[in-house]
Amino acid sequence: QVQLVESGGGLVQAGGSLRLSCAASGMIFRIKNMGWYRQAPGKQRELVAEITIGGSTNYADSVKGRFTISTDNAKNTVSLQMNSLKPEDTAVYFCNVKAVTIAAIPDYSGMDYWGKGTLVTVSS
Numbered sequence: 001q002v003q004l005v006e007s008g009g010g011l012v013q014a015g016g017s018l019r020l021s022c023a024a025s026g027m028i029f030r031i032k033n034m035g036w037y038r039q040a041p042g043k044q045r046e047l048v049a050e051i052t053i054g055g056s057t058n059y060a061d062s063v064k065g066r067f068t069i070s071t072d073n074a075k076n077t078v079s080l081q082m083n084s085l086k087p088e089d090t091a092v093y094f095c096n097v098k099a100v101t102i103a104a105i106p107d108y109s110g111m112d113y114w115g116k117g118t119l120v121t122v123s124s
Helices: none
Strands: 004-008 010-011 018-026 028-039 046-052 057-059 065-073 077-082 089-100 111-114 118-123
Touching: 004 089, 004 111, 010 046, 018 028, 018 089, 018 118, 028 065, 028 077, 046 077, 077 089, 077 111
Parallel strands: 010 118
Antiparallel strands: 004 018, 018 077, 028 046, 028 089, 046 057, 065 077, 089 111, 089 118
């Protein structure tokens, strides 16, 4: 009921920048949270950054000061600006949205939806 389309992954040299974007569509009544997670080979998926609809943000310690998450609430999009990239940032990045759908009302707790992932590769 909620579709997420990610874009912006690719190959970049260490120290470079990339911008990821994710657009949410579908029968959305309200978005509560938007964020980005990543999963490196052989590792568990981890939170990179998240932002509430009110604008509060939370970042993983490993990306603080380098990554910036932002939203365009009118367009239901979330972006992740990644600067000063390091080889250890190499991973598949997944968009995550916690949303209340029209069909779920009167349950306003929301459900998690995931994008298919976009690969970010940082070469040394």
